[in-house]
Amino acid sequence: QQQVKQSPQSLIVQKGGISIINCAYENTAFDYFPWYQQFPGKGPALLIAIRPDVSEKKEGRFTISFNKSAKQFSLHIMDSQPGDSATYFCAARGRTDKLIFGTGTRLQVFP
Amino acid sequence: DGGITQSPKYLFRKEGQNVTLSCEQNLNHDAMYWYRQDPGQGLRLIYYSQIVNDFQKGDIAEGYSVSREKKESFPLTVTSAQKNPTAFYLCASSIKGSMKTEAFFGQGTRLTVV
Numbered sequence: 001q002q003q004v005k006q007s008p009q010s011l012i013v014q015k016g017g018i019s020i021i022n023c024a025y026e027n028t029a030f031d032y033f034p035w036y037q038q039f040p041g042k043g044p045a046l047l048i049a050i051r052p053d054v055s056e057k058k059e060g061r062f063t064i065s066f067n068k069s070a071k072q073f074s075l076h077i078m079d080s081q082p083g084d085s086a087t088y089f090c091a092a093r094g095r096t097d098k099l100i101f102g103t104g105t106r107l108q109v110f111p
Numbered sequence: 112d113g114g115i116t117q118s119p120k121y122l123f124r125k126e127g128q129n130v131t132l133s134c135e136q137n138l139n140h141d142a143m144y145w146y147r148q149d150p151g152q153g154l155r156l157i158y159y160s161q162i163v164n165d166f167q168k169g170d171i172a173e174g175y176s177v178s179r180e181k182k183e184s185f186p187l188t189v190t191s192a193q194k195n196p197t198a199f200y201l202c203a204s205s206i207k208g209s210m211k212t213e214a215f216f217g218q219g220t221r222l223t224v225v
């Protein structure tokens with residue numbers, strides 16, 4: 001019940017395309033869903049986050065879509081750029097204040 | 112500048128040695144965390160602390176120990192009981208009990224057993 005399942009494990013997208021990463025959870029006590037971006041050898045950095053009372057949040061080229069009934073949320077990267085090439089992690093936080101992470105998606109954007 | 116500082120960036124450990132990874136934050140955050148990251152895997156929680164002098168085990172605490180004597184410091188000791196310690200270790204902090212629940216991460220320590 002504490003798991004967050006993330007797919008795909010890796011993703012190759014052409015420049016200008018749309019990158020889509022999906023996550024699913026089971027614990028309905030989760031109330032905060034962030035996405036983190038990590039470049040090689042660096043710590044993850046918060047990209048965008050959503051709470052379950054909204055179905056979508058957009059910040060620039062990055063959008064989170066949230067489906068509370070299906071217990072799924074996804075990250076969409078519009079107009080993907082080579083600089084977006086990184087590993088992306090979804091996560092969920094519950095009342096215990098712990099962040100539970102997905103297994104990560106390695107995104108490669110080719111020119 | 113506010114942030115989280117992990118040191119050292121690279122650490123080599125001999126078999127049977129204990130080593131301590133440092134994590135310091137000046138963000139005035141109450142909660143601090145240690146995660147382990149292995150190639151191709153997500154971040155797994157080792158220990159976390161929501162307040163000074165208190166900490167809880169995460170999912171993979173065996174072979175690790177922590178202390179939280181000061182709000183800004185949360186060192187992690189990798190003991191000789193940890194059979195496979197080679198990994199990338201990440202420290203994070205967040206404001207506990209706040210609507211702003213972003214976790215900030217340090218730059219990590221890469222530990223290698225030699």
